Amino acid sequence: MLDGKVLILNQNYEPLTVCTVKRALLMLFGGKALSVELRPEQVRSVSAAWAVPSVVRLARYVQAPVRRVVLSKRNLLKRDNYECQYCGARGERLTLDHVVPRKSGGPSTWENLVCACLACNNRKGESRPEQAGLQLRRRPRRPNNISYIRSFVGVTDHRWRPYLFFDDEPPEPLLAHPVAPTDESAR
Numbered sequence: 413m414l415d416g417k418v419l420i421l422n423q424n425y426e427p428l429t430v431c432t433v434k435r436a437l438l439m440l441f442g443g444k445a446l447s448v449e450l451r452p453e454q455v456r457s458v459s460a461a462w463a464v465p466s467v468v469r470l471a472r473y474v475q476a477p478v479r480r481v482v483l484s485k486r487n488l489l490k491r492d493n494y495e496c497q498y499c500g501a502r503g504e505r506l507t508l509d510h511v512v513p514r515k516s517g518g519p520s521t522w523e524n525l526v527c528a529c530l531a532c533n534n535r536k537g538e539s540r541p542e543q544a545g546l547q548l549r550r551r552p553r554r555p556n557n558i559s560y561i562r563s564f565v566g567v568t569d570h571r572w573r574p575y576l577f578f579d580d581e582p583p584e585p586l587l588a589h590p591v592a593p594t595d596e597s598a599r
């Protein structure tokens with residue numbers, strides 16, 4: 413129970429990270445956080461009982477540190493939900509594709525690498541998506557706190573959903589022109 417997961421929101425309700433119930437309770441007792449959503453269970457000591465938090469909010473706004481996720485094939489597969497980013501194929505061997513081909517100066521970055529099935533990768537070859545008649549289903553991005561919790565931590569408690577998924581979420585803008593190489597050191 414104390415090892416269960418709790419979603420931590422910034423003071424402005426922006427999702428930050430996930431911690432254990434134990435750490436969240438210590439934050440609540442210390443006045444550093446406030447309960448936002450509770451689970452039906454309680455934790456008990458000899459003389460007292462506390463509701464188990466599901467979501468807590470920091471009492472004070474913190475400048476969130478930039479989320480660092482290692483750029484690897486494994487993490488790109490997770491980010492892309494194990495789906496070919498051109499045709500949506502799943503469950504077959506996926507490869508990594510440089511949206512702007514390396515030959516044209518396309519960098520190996522979160523913004524220029526996507527998962528692609530063998531068929532799409534072969535069709536695309538050394539060309540840009542639009543030259544091969546392919547279109548990205550969503551814009552490749554570096555994981556932020558929300559996408560990190562969604563894709564890497566996993567949403568293990570339905571009470572987190574209102575803070576991580578938004579009904580009025582605009583569809584991700586598709587790239588009219590693939591990403592230009594970006595300066596990694598500027599991030």
Ligand SMILES: [Zn+2]
Pocket residue numbers: 496497498499500501528529530531532533
């Ligand atoms: Zn495909």
